[in-house]
Amino acid sequence: MKAADQSLQDLASHLRVLFFDHTATLGGGEIALLNLVRHLDPTKVKPVVVLAADGPLAERLRPAIETYILPLAPNIAGLKKDSLGVFTLLRIREFFTVFRYAYQLARFIREHDIDLIHTNSLKADIIGGIAGRFARRPVVWHVRDRVEDDYLPAPVVHLFRFLCRVIPAYVIANSAATLRTLHLGSRHHSSSIPSGVDLDLRAGVVHDGKQSSAPSGNGHSDPGIFRIGLIGRISPWKGQHIFLQAADQVHRRFPRARFVIIGSALFGEDAYDQRVRQLSTQLGLDEVVEFAGFRPDVQRATAELDLVVHASTTGEPFGQVIIEGMAAGKPVVATNGGGVPEIVEDGQTGILVPMGDAPAMAEAICKVLADPAWAKAMGARARQRVMDHFTVEETARRVQAVYEEIFR
Numbered sequence: 001m002k003a004a005d006q007s008l009q010d011l012a013s014h015l016r017v018l019f020f021d022h023t024a025t026l027g028g029g030e031i032a033l034l035n036l037v038r039h040l041d042p043t044k045v046k047p048v049v050v051l052a053a054d055g056p057l058a059e060r061l062r063p064a065i066e067t068y069i070l071p072l073a074p075n076i077a078g079l080k081k082d083s084l085g086v087f088t089l090l091r092i093r094e095f096f097t098v099f100r101y102a103y104q105l106a107r108f109i110r111e112h113d114i115d116l117i118h119t120n121s122l123k124a125d126i127i128g129g130i131a132g133r134f135a136r137r138p139v140v141w142h143v144r145d146r147v148e149d150d151y152l153p154a155p156v157v158h159l160f161r162f163l164c165r166v167i168p169a170y171v172i173a174n175s176a177a178t179l180r181t182l183h184l185g186s187r188h189h190s191s192s193i194p195s196g197v198d199l200d201l202r203a204g205v206v207h208d209g210k211q212s213s214a215p216s217g218n219g220h221s222d223p224g225i226f227r228i229g230l231i232g233r234i235s236p237w238k239g240q241h242i243f244l245q246a247a248d249q250v251h252r253r254f255p256r257a258r259f260v261i262i263g264s265a266l267f268g269e270d271a272y273d274q275r276v277r278q279l280s281t282q283l284g285l286d287e288v289v290e291f292a293g294f295r296p297d298v299q300r301a302t303a304e305l306d307l308v309v310h311a312s313t314t315g316e317p318f319g320q321v322i323i324e325g326m327a328a329g330k331p332v333v334a335t336n337g338g339g340v341p342e343i344v345e346d347g348q349t350g351i352l353v354p355m356g357d358a359p360a361m362a363e364a365i366c367k368v369l370a371d372p373a374w375a376k377a378m379g380a381r382a383r384q385r386v387m388d389h390f391t392v393e394e395t396a397r398r399v400q401a402v403y404e405e406i407f408r
Helices: 008-012 028-039 056-061 086-090 092-111 122-135 154-166 176-180 199-207 240-253 270-282 298-303 320-327 358-370 372-389 392-407
Strands: 015-021 045-051 066-069 116-119 139-143 170-173 190-192 226-231 257-262 289-293 307-310 332-335 351-353
Touching: 015 028, 015 092, 015 122, 015 392, 028 045, 028 056, 028 320, 028 392, 045 056, 056 066, 092 122, 116 122, 116 392, 122 139, 122 154, 139 392, 170 176, 170 392, 176 190, 226 240, 226 298, 226 320, 240 257, 240 270, 240 358, 270 289, 298 320, 307 320, 307 358, 320 332, 320 372, 332 358, 351 358, 358 372
Parallel strands: 015 045, 015 116, 045 066, 116 139, 139 170, 170 190, 226 257, 226 307, 257 289, 307 332, 332 351
Antiparallel strands: none
């Protein structure tokens, strides 16, 4: 292995890590990658980012991080997770396209004197893993998706679990729940490292005077209005339809409640976006529901809310939006699945409700709105929990410890 005869101290002083992602769209995993590379110790790690497409992530990275675009064929980059299967993965054309791309990436790795590859998505794991084998460099897989058949096609689940055992030198999962879905066992090097938030960046939002105390209503123009928001891409499993069904019940008890859906449809899910908008009309909620679209400024969008709702209908691998809401000092109502219980302490830093249960979600929201003092105290405890356990500085420290372990 390159530099294997060097001491850990010597290697760590100039460790060049290539971070690889198949997309430049600003999803949760990509925002987590952006935060991570910005907070690695520059005296120990030199991050180099390669993306398979240009886009918003590249634009944000370029001012501070060495960033390259190595385009991947759209028929590979655009495949949805739920459309994958053994036959899709093994079709001859896609097979050779992936291997050609991995060979190009391996050549980049050698030419840029990379010591280690850190992949950031399921597609990046496979492609970057093959490139790492070609280039004879160790690979870290950062798994941000639950590898279960309620989230991915069963053939992909079995194949990915197998590859987890044979390709990466180390596997990082974004939650213990995600890690358990890999079925790795104790012989394989792995750990769960939550994706922390940048509290310094959020402090800038507070300093600008946009931070509100939940649910006091002072983050917006009308102090009598409660703004309840769901943040995330518009997708069936993200549960915007459940949120609207709950909103219908909440609005009957709290007529001055307003509901905000922040996010847009990605990956060909525009039909669901239209169904959600039609549901708002059918429920007679158009006057109290706002479709705000994609917001790149998640911190500011969260600060403008009084209550953050998470409504996923299958287990969330982690719950970045939940962390953002808690960091803003907001009470959170979240569905109880996947990695969410690792973040939210039910009744203390938020309220957990069953997945797909609109009445339970409505009841929890009403409980928050009915007791502002209790909600404010819950938001304060939530922020403290983030400060104690979910900062990006802690994430970066633990990731760097993984690099040291690999070269040790």
